[in-house]
Amino acid sequence: MWFSLAVTRFLWDKVTWERKRFKRNSPSRGLVLTPQPRLFLIYKTHSRPRRLSLRLAFMWKGKSAVTDSDSEFVDLNPTITYRHLLSHALGVKDPLRVIALCDSDAFYAGCEMVRLGVDPEQPLVVSQWDSIIAVNYPSRKFGITRMDKVKDAQKRCPNLVVVHVATYKEGDAEPEYWENPDTKTHKVSLDFYRRESNKIHNMFKESLPAGAELEKASIDECFIDFTRPVREELLRRYPHLAQAPPGAADTPLPPPPTTVTWNANLVSIRPKDDVANNLQESSTSTLGDPEPEDSLITWHDVALSVAVDMMQSARDQVRTKLGYSTSAGIARNKFLAKLTASYRKPNSQSVLRNAMIPHYLRPFPFQKIRFLGGKLGNAVAKEYEASTVGDLLAVSLDEFQRTFGEDSIWIWEIVRGIDRSEVKEKPPNSKSMGASKNLPTPVTMSCEGPHWIRVMAAELTLRLNDARKISPGLWPRTIALSTRQGWSATQRKQAPFPFLRNVTIDAVAAAGDKLWKELVGPLNSTKPLSTKITHVSLSFNGVEAGEVNQQGIEGFLSKAPSSPRKRKRQANSDDEEIVETLPASSSGESGPKPDIDYFICDRCKRRIALPEELTMFASELDEDTKKDALGSLRAEHQDFHFAQDLSKMPSDDERPEKPNPKWTVQPRKKGKHKDGGTNGEGIERFFTKR
DNA sequence: GTGGATGAG
DNA sequence: CGCTCATCCAC
Numbered sequence: 165m166w167f168s169l170a171v172t173r174f175l176w177d178k179v180t181w182e183r184k185r186f187k188r189n190s191p192s193r194g195l196v197l198t199p200q201p202r203l204f205l206i207y208k209t210h211s212r213p214r215r216l217s218l219r220l221a222f223m224w225k226g227k228s229a230v231t232d233s234d235s236e237f238v239d240l241n242p243t244i245t246y247r248h249l250l251s252h253a254l255g256v257k258d259p260l261r262v263i264a265l266c267d268s269d270a271f272y273a274g275c276e277m278v279r280l281g282v283d284p285e286q287p288l289v290v291s292q293w294d295s296i297i298a299v300n301y302p303s304r305k306f307g308i309t310r311m312d313k314v315k316d317a318q319k320r321c322p323n324l325v326v327v328h329v330a331t332y333k334e335g336d337a338e339p340e341y342w343e344n345p346d347t348k349t350h351k352v353s354l355d356f357y358r359r360e361s362n363k364i365h366n367m368f369k370e371s372l373p374a375g376a377e378l379e380k381a382s383i384d385e386c387f388i389d390f391t392r393p394v395r396e397e398l399l400r401r402y403p404h405l406a407q408a409p410p411g412a413a414d415t416p417l418p419p420p421p422t423t424v425t426w427n428a429n430l431v432s433i434r435p436k437d438d439v440a441n442n443l444q445e446s447s448t449s450t451l452g453d454p455e456p457e458d459s460l461i462t463w464h465d466v467a468l469s470v471a472v473d474m475m476q477s478a479r480d481q482v483r484t485k486l487g488y489s490t491s492a493g494i495a496r497n498k499f500l501a502k503l504t505a506s507y508r509k510p511n512s513q514s515v516l517r518n519a520m521i522p523h524y525l526r527p528f529p530f531q532k533i534r535f536l537g538g539k540l541g542n543a544v545a546k547e548y549e550a551s552t553v554g555d556l557l558a559v560s561l562d563e564f565q566r567t568f569g570e571d572s573i574w575i576w577e578i579v580r581g582i583d584r585s586e587v588k589e590k591p592p593n594s595k596s597m598g599a600s601k602n603l604p605t606p607v608t609m610s611c612e613g614p615h616w617i618r619v620m621a622a623e624l625t626l627r628l629n630d631a632r633k634i635s636p637g638l639w640p641r642t643i644a645l646s647t648r649q650g651w652s653a654t655q656r657k658q659a660p661f662p663f664l665r666n667v668t669i670d671a672v673a674a675a676g677d678k679l680w681k682e683l684v685g686p687l688n689s690t691k692p693l694s695t696k697i698t699h700v701s702l703s704f705n706g707v708e709a710g711e712v713n714q715q716g717i718e719g720f721l722s723k724a725p726s727s728p729r730k731r732k733r734q735a736n737s738d739d740e741e742i743v744e745t746l747p748a749s750s751s752g753e754s755g756p757k758p759d760i761d762y763f764i765c766d767r768c769k770r771r772i773a774l775p776e777e778l779t780m781f782a783s784e785l786d787e788d789t790k791k792d793a794l795g796s797l798r799a800e801h802q803d804f805h806f807a808q809d810l811s812k813m814p815s816d817d818e819r820p821e822k823p824n825p826k827w828t829v830q831p832r833k834k835g836k837h838k839d840g841g842t843n844g845e846g847i848e849r850f851f852t853k854r
Numbered sequence: 855g856t857g858g859a860t861g862a863g
Numbered sequence: 864c865g866c867t868c869a870t871c872c873a874c
Contacts, residue, residue: 271863295865297863310863311865354867382862383868538861598868642855651864656856701867 269510272298600701641706
């Protein structure tokens with residue numbers, strides 16, 4: 165009895181609340197609630213602990229529910245004028261904007277298939293210790309998924325090829341592939357995949373038509389803005405479009421062709437068909453799908469179809485020359501392109517016409533949208549008892565912003581298919597580089613540290629030197645060591661990292677060791693630590709191209725201390741070479757030694773010393789390392805004289821601030837989303853308030 | 855500079 | 864409690 169009372173009471177409250185919420189959110193839509201609310205019992209399997217959750221939903225009564233009104237979606241069929249077509253700087257407002265997202269299918273697995281030359285039909289997975297981290301498409305047919313254990317997967321598919329990712333062990337300068345690496349002694353390396361990723365990216369750069377913008381979005385994805393090349397192609401194909409009637413640039417374009425050949429999957433209103441078609445090999449099919457009533461071909465559709473062909477040929481290049489299978493999505497903005505790419509995979513491309521946006525978006529589980537996959541998405545789902553984009557359309561902008569802060573306009577827009585973020589080329593290198601390792605057998609004595617530090621130093625060294633092949637002069641402002649005890653507490657220590665022309669494992673390890681000493685204890689102590697260390701990581705931070713020209717004439721010396729942050733010593737002398745007076749070695753004891761810590765230039769008779777950054781932990785560096793560094797310094801100093809001889813160098817003021825201004829670090833806009841600055845980032849901020 | 859949180863894959 | 868990697872932010 166009490167139970168049913170309680171349930172009744174609960175339901176009543178819930179209904180009342182839902183009704184209020186509904187009214188609040190849809191004040192002026194003229195929608196009517198159905199008399200009978202639908203009650204759903206949802207067993208949430210994602211949440212832990214598992215629990216039952218009650219969900220109430222009202223069916224829209226009226227045209228919204230029945231006829232798929234697209235009223236929430238605006239601008240699906242904008243008028244396109246001559247001015248639009250002929251203008252060159254419309255950016256994200258261009259009504260003919262065409263964006264693609266291309267990602268590699270099961271990338272790590274693809275890499276291994278290429279490396280090993282295995283049959284494309286061969287089921288293959290990539291493992292990391294006992295877990296599977298990548299599953300190629302042939303093995304997906306066996307129901308193998310990402311986090312499965314190797315053992316389980318093999319049971320399901322005896323024929324399975326299992327490749328363990330490359331690993332380092334101490335003493336290795338490069339990662340290698342081992343049959344059965346031991347997690348106690350090895351650490352994994354994803355380097356091979358990074359390199360392959362760069363290859364693909366470069367291949368795209370070469371194969372795309374001029375004017376296309378390319379943005380590497382992750383190790384296996386890139387965005388491409390086809391707007392410009394597509395516009396040019398349109399003008400080639402339809403020359404009459406270039407002839408605006410005199411004085412009538414703002415009149416709409418003449419009617420577009422009535423049919424378009426789609427060399428791609430057309431994202432359709434009927435997902436059922438897709439399941440059926442999903443088995444076909446390469447689904448580059450022309451689907452003359454019956455379209456919803458009003459979907460006449462628009463100029464934007466034509467633009468999409470042109471991009472489809474461009475994307476296809478770039479993908480063909482990657483496939484034939486590098487052996488990687490990719491999938492692409494093409495739509496009016498980045499967000500939709502990304503969504504569209506997942507429509508059908510692998511080895512396929514899909515296109516989302518504007519007219520289809522509402523149909524595709526409404527039933528889409530919004531937690532699959534980038535940045536809504538985590539806690540934020542969960543909070544939103546819970547707050548509004550929502551699971552699909554359609555559910556969220558009922559939430560007003562005000563409501564979002566009340567609950568989730570100003571920035572949540574981003575969500576409001578995204579569920580309406582609006583995304584103004586630009587495709588922007590990013591610097592080829594990331595700002596930080598890290599190597600980390602969970603320790604299955606924890607470190608209990610501080611003398612065990614150097615072992616792992618060496619392993620990680622080897623990896624970082626390789627990666628930094630690798631990155632320098634692309635961007636010479638790259639150097640990390642700091643190096644950081646962090647350790648974790650148990651599952652929570654982490655400690656980190658960081659220190660400046662010197663510019664070294666040749667970064668060696670020894671130098672990096674020495675820096676790491678020094679940090680270890682500060683963080684944990686003496687490098688040779690066998691005294692048991694009070695708390696076991698279960699995790700270590702070594703990372704370079706603030707990795708940026710120093711302001712050097714190719715030959716390093718200015719080197720780091722004239723620049724390193726003038727980075728935005730003030731250094732203690734601004735050692736710029738008049739003729740832009742640094743002549744340092746070596747400070748008394750920070751660790752006291754022996755002073756600077758000639759030919760190790762400094763040298764005297766016999767041309768200018770000046771004393772040239774290693775920079776402070778280096779001497780800060782120089783006492784821990786072996787002399788060879790310091791000699792290396794000093795050798796670099798000599799070379800640079802000679803370069804300096806050489807350059808001075810050739811011509812007088814430009815003064816500081818004449819010299820451009822940055823040698824490579826192609827990418828500018830965009831300051832994060834807080835709060836305000838003025839014009840086009842809505843790009844999803846920053847929304848997380850709301851979360852900290854909880 | 856340090857510690858923590860978030861997220862992707 | 865995969866594991867690895869990246870980024871951002873409050874303090």
